[in-house]
Amino acid sequence: MSSLLPEASLEGGLLGRVQFWFACAFAVGWTGVVCGGLFYQFGMGEYPCPLCIVQRMFMLLAAMGAAHIVRTALSRGAVGGRDYMMGWGLSLVAVTAGSFASWRQTTLHILPGDKGYGSEVFGLHLYVWALILFQASVVAVGIVLAFAHATADRVVPAQESGPYRTVGMLALWFLSLVIAVNLVAVFLEEGFHWFLPDDPTRYQFFYDVGILD
Numbered sequence: 001m002s003s004l005l006p007e008a009s010l011e012g013g014l015l016g017r018v019q020f021w022f023a024c025a026f027a028v029g030w031t032g033v034v035c036g037g038l039f040y041q042f043g044m045g046e047y048p049c050p051l052c053i054v055q056r057m058f059m060l061l062a063a064m065g066a067a068h069i070v071r072t073a074l075s076r077g078a079v080g081g082r083d084y085m086m087g088w089g090l091s092l093v094a095v096t097a098g099s100f101a102s103w104r105q106t107t108l109h110i111l112p113g114d115k116g117y118g119s120e121v122f123g124l125h126l127y128v129w130a131l132i133l134f135q136a137s138v139v140a141v142g143i144v145l146a147f148a149h150a151t152a153d154r155v156v157p158a159q160e161s162g163p164y165r166t167v168g169m170l171a172l173w174f175l176s177l178v179i180a181v182n183l184v185a186v187f188l189e190e191g192f193h194w195f196l197p198d199d200p201t202r203y204q205f206f207y208d209v210g211i212l213d
Helices: 014-043 050-076 081-108 126-146 163-190 204-208
Strands: none
Touching: 014 050, 014 081, 014 126, 014 163, 050 081, 050 126, 050 163, 081 126, 163 204
């Protein structure tokens, strides 16, 4: 029985390299969105609610799907069809679930007179922007999956030193750092409790350990 994978990576293929750059941009983009939420949390003093945290989790999960593709290219010099399906499939599940979470938060504040939760950016609250970005990502991931068969197993020069490897490594380290920061931020807000309050007003950890009263 012949293998479904080629014995050697196929040469050429501009689309394969475009897929790599898109995966880097996708991972960095969603990681940057989470950084925006962290800025509003620590810079503007706005405490994220449970639905905000859920949306961040799906954003980082979407970035991790793209990061799988980037990491595969860095380690193998090519990305197979199975890795494309695994990476983009994970991202697709994440952005679809994230759409429901942001839609849920949007509908909680849809009645006339409701001022919403948190600050606005260009007239829209952060969870509304999250809904827009999640929906746009569903379309984008669907498009790149449609072309994955043409880009699978094409050589991506990411194993040797150069812009491909540099950008790919930076994307992975950026994502890892933000995941760690987000874990600490959630732990500080939640403290030694299973659930966040619906409308958090403090970092519970410091009260749990007696630093603040």
